[in-house]
Amino acid sequence: MELEVRHLRVLVTVADAGSVSKAAAKLGLSQPSLSGQLKRIERVMGSPLFERSPTGVQPTAFGRFVLAKARTVLAEMAELRPDSTRRNSGEPRQRVVRIGGVPGPIVSRLALCLRRRYAAGAGMGDTEVHSHVEQSSISLMRLVGSDRLDGAVIEEFAGHELTEVPGVQRSELVPVEPVFVALAEHHRLADRRAIALEELAEESWIVDPLTDSGESSHLRTACQTAGFVPQIRHHATEAAAARGFVASGQCVSLAQATSHEGLGIVVRPLVGDPIVRRLEICWSDRGVIDGDTLRRAAIEAYLGIVDVNPSFAYWWAAHPEVHPNLD
Known part of the structure; x- marks a missing residue:
């Protein structure tokens, strides 16, 4: 046997x-x-x-x-197994909401917000929230489209628009979020409030070679506009490894505006916001979470992380036009 x-x-x-x-x-x-x-x-x-x-x-x-x-x-x-298969099989199952998102603090905060919402809802206290972090937004959309996720937070860069996935609905979360730069805390520019991209012309950069968002392409374009070609000498697919390189002073990197500082790293805005991304949520009408619930929880989650980095909190306060609307 x-x-x-x-x-x-x-x-x-x-x-x-x-x-x-x-x-x-x-x-x-x-x-x-x-x-x-x-x-x-x-x-x-x-x-x-x-x-x-x-x-x-x-x-x-x-x-x-x-x-x-x-x-x-x-x-x-x-x-x-797609969730629709489990639903149609007749198997008894606990209510589980499966959410995903791109790397960063948004997914953990979203999971927490959903757990609180379900705990406060009548008859929904036994709902579990599972999460999945994935670098690729298109992969997240496909997971939603195949019923392996109920919803996700995704990112999009201009010129690298995401392909539509059948059965997946999308809605804007934040129309514009600037991309910052991460430096070693002992870097010569670490005490600046904001850094002009051309001041980084002689720096080495580290990028993720597997990302398909278009972020690296935007880095090259922005640097060329600033009058130089970025010296990309390091590649890392794992965040801790990349952080180690930056903290040691060997290179700089692009960073999410909501990134935590510390452990040898500071995160600063780039003058003029030459690189920005758009955040959206996506969900399936076949999932166990509706778009309005996901959107409200995602907005609550995002507003809970805008002050993680003081530099972004200052930027956020100065740009009310990009604040999400709960109405």
């Missing part, structure tokens, strides 16, 4: 029920049939997975190890 996904579900159900008879009832099997399955699974694994007693069953040390792996596999399998 080869171990299959259904066998993992059996193990998890038995462990959660704490009793073979209770697990059999949940699985729609007879107790002798389930006991036989357990014995066959244990033979395949080569060691007992449960300790039997008159009061029920408890996982052995090896059983706890196997169960941890089984739960991970089942969770990953669930993520691979």
Whole structure:
């Protein structure tokens, strides 16, 4: 016998029920049939997975190890299945809202705002909020379109407009958000309130080579307009690695205006806002969250992060025309 996904579900159900008879009832099997399955699974694994007693069953040390792996596999399998498949299968499920977004503080704040809203809503206190952070906005839209996410916060740069995805609705969150620059705290320009892009002509830059938003292209265009070609000498797909390079003074990088300072880094605006992005939300009409709820929660989340960076808080106060409207 080869171990299959259904066998993992059996193990998890038995462990959660704490009793073979209770697990059999949940699985729609007879107790002798389930006991036989357990014995066959244990033979395949080569060691007992449960300790039997008159009061029920408890996982052995090896059983706890196997169960941890089984739960991970089942969770990953669930993520691979479109939500519409689960809805139509008749499987009972807890209400889960799955939101996504581009990297930055907005996704964690959005998840928190939704949790608070659902906790305050009548009969919705048991709603879980799951999240997924993804660099690619088009990938996020496709996840929404395939029912793997219910909604997401996405970004768009002029000239690199996102392709429409069937079944995905979009709405503006913030029409203009400037892109700032991150410098080492000991950098010669770190004490400036704002930095002219041409002052960075001799600097080395670090970029993410996998991003498809168009941000790197905008960097090159803005630098050329300022009279120089950016010296992109470093590439990193992982934020902590990029932060380490910047903090050590080896290079500078573009940064979200809502980025946290500290750990050796300061984040400053660029004079004249030569690079900007647009933030939107997207959702599916088939999802469990409607566009108005998502929009209100996203606005609340965004307003909660505008003062993360004092430089952006100053910029934000000076540009009321880009403030989102709850009406």
